[in-house]
């Protein structure tokens with residue numbers, strides 16, 4: 163049994179399969195062709211943080227594959243009344259076929275997975291957001307072909323998205339130019355990858371964008387860090403993706419943002435709503451890649 167707790171849980175070959183499978187699943191979705199490979203399977207979705215895209219994409223995706231979903235939050239389950247995560251894992255995984263969790267510490271999802279009888283998917287933790295980068299790379303491939311050898315500029319917080327991009331670069335053979343304010347750097351012991359091989363650090367965000375094939379950013383304050391908001395607003399003021407940064411990137415560079423976005427903070431409106439932005443494809447692709455992911459975790463490779 164496999165889990166998907168961080169990006170490096172899969173090999174480059176497994177990603178090749180998943181991207182091809184997601185393309186097929188997307189095509190069938192667009193042509194109203196049924197794809198009921200998960201008939202009668204049940205997905206449990208556990209949310210300890212808010213969500214729009216993750217919830218809709220997993221929930222709609224599971225129904226579209228013939229299955230059903232159970233939606234749990236901290237507030238309306240015993241999870242919020244301190245039932246041990248290990249006990250919750252044992253119970254939930256006896257009643258469902260696959261589990262998606264959005265929570266705080268990565269150790270929490272690891273403890274759940276260690277006591278689960280069924281595959282567990284990371285729907286975002288403080289440390290990682292692998293489903294999002296899966297969708298992002300699928301989106302890049304759709305627009306520009308293979309990401310191997312390309313350069314991705316990360317402008318902003320050294321957060322869960324940044325860590326996941328670094329793991330993806332390490333695995334799929336591209337480079338990330340990381341620019342964060344001081345004090346918000348990526349921690350290579352958390353990301354689990356080495357600088358120089360998969361990423362290079364830039365103090366100037368404009369320099370990080372020079373020649374990049376993809377420029378991407380995220381909110382200045384991630385969920386769970388709201389108490390730091392005022393300090394972060396000051397620290398991140400120069401880490402806004404601007405039209406000037408997009409102009410410094412390679413011709414035809416794409417812009418991505420996992421959303422939700424704050425126009426005028428981490429990105430200017432003319433960038434996110436401009437011609438290089440593919441954020442709506444990126445959001446939609448969560449649906450298609452996660453269908454491929456759930457299918458793979460439950461049924462293995464099908465072709």
Ligand code: CP
Pocket residue numbers: 212213214215216217286294420421422
């Ligand atoms: N990008 C993303 O995971 O969005 P949600 O927080 O809306 O799920």
Ligand code: NVA
Pocket residue numbers: 286287321322323380381383384385420421422
């Ligand atoms: N880094 C953000 C991503 C939201 C999808 C957060 O963790 O809140």
